[in-house]
Amino acid sequence: MMTASSKLSALFAAKHDGQPSATHPYDVTLILIALALMSIGVVIVTSASMPVADRLHDNPFYFAIRHGIYIVGAIIAAMVVLNLPMQFWRMTNPYLLLAAIALLLAVLVVGRTVNGSTRWLAIGPITIQAAEPAKLFFFAYLAGYLVRRYEEVTENLKGFIKPLVVFFALAMLLLLQPDLGTVVVMFATTIGLLFLAGARLWQFFALVFAGILAVVALIVFEEYRMKRVTSFLDPWADPFGAGYQLTQSLMAYGRGNWFGQGLGNSLQKLEFLPEAHTDFVMAILAEELGFAGVLAVLGLILWMVLRALSIGNKALEKGRAFDGYLAYSIGIWFSFQTAVNIGASAGILPTKGLTLPLVSYGGSSLIVMSVAVAILLRIDFELRVDGVQAIGRGDGKDGKKRTRRKKPFSSNEVQAKETAKLEKNTDDEDFSSSTVEAKPATKKSTAEDEGKAGIKAILARVAQEADNG
16 A cells, blocks of 8 residues: 555656646747747848849849748748657768768759859759758768767777768868858867767867868968958958958948848848848848847847757757757857858958858758757657656656556546555455445544545545546
8 A cells, every 4th residue: 555655646746746847848939039030031131132133033022032932941841850750860860961962962063053153953943052951961960970989989089080081071072162161160060069079178179270270271272262361351452342242241230330220221232232131131130220130130049059059958968869969069050150140241250151040041041940940849849758758657766667557447446446455455454445435434434544535535536647647
């Protein structure tokens, strides 16, 4: 009796005495942040793209309509990925790496060239920027590698270098497009993930130093990149040449002041600032909504990054190393890409063609980053479900599952079973095996008997509740 009572009491306490259980199976905060960024993106892309869309397509809403279609596609893709268990990513991440390599090779063979860069695959009416899914697939592979080879990564140099060889192969394919910005983002994420996984400090600093030397060499030995750096250092030296785009972007930031010129009142979007609705959408947002608008967007992205890192930390605490590393990589990816995009438009970093997560115009970027958010939601969902199942399935301390009854017992049946067990273990007391209400006790009812009967009724109700749900 005491064993059954203690188990039922523990179950009751676990379900009712602790913190209140979550009312939502998913992280509603993360969903709202993503939708808020998408909504801001729709408004700013529509405003920034109207002049160029009217000139090129005789329809001021051409890019806005396409952006809306991309958002619908991104939400559908996110919903599909949300239904994929994390086991799928754990099992398929090596094949995803092969898919990333195949996409980057296909771009070099049959890709479409725009503004001197070959980065897009045209499949009928659909255009895919191969670097976007390649980033996500590589991060999934890297997370899987760190789980499979954790001891090698943390204990010897060979395990530390292996993922860098894979990164080097992808970087070479990206530089042939050329796309140095994506290489830098992938390199920064790789460094951060290896550091969080526990790589030795001397390896970490050696990798950082080697990466900086490689980036400097790529800039020095490529003339157009060198021009970007020199124009970044002093854009006003050639404001109508190499420094034109940056000077126009800085004018947009300067006109924005604290609260902006008002939505739709930007002057730089009147085809003074190239790529106003893609890479430099933040400059238009700053001009129309001011410092307050920029701060709001940065706050939302920071909030999302912190949620990603928090989810990764919880996953590692629960023993889900792959999920934790993948969540970490998504958080680092989002934060660094945001820093590069805004830094380039504000003159803090050299100009690079990277989109602002969930805000800038671009179907591939929007869909892939929405999928990344869906992966975060799935990781968080599985962590929440694990906690519920641990209580619901009645696992013991020995870790063995107990078979759940197909049909819940009624209150009377449970009470009868408990009373029968009591009769076997008690020699000096005689309780009836039927229910308290149906048949009175043979002995004269005492206060102690009534108290025990009440306790049994409560335990029976708790047992019924546990069996029902």
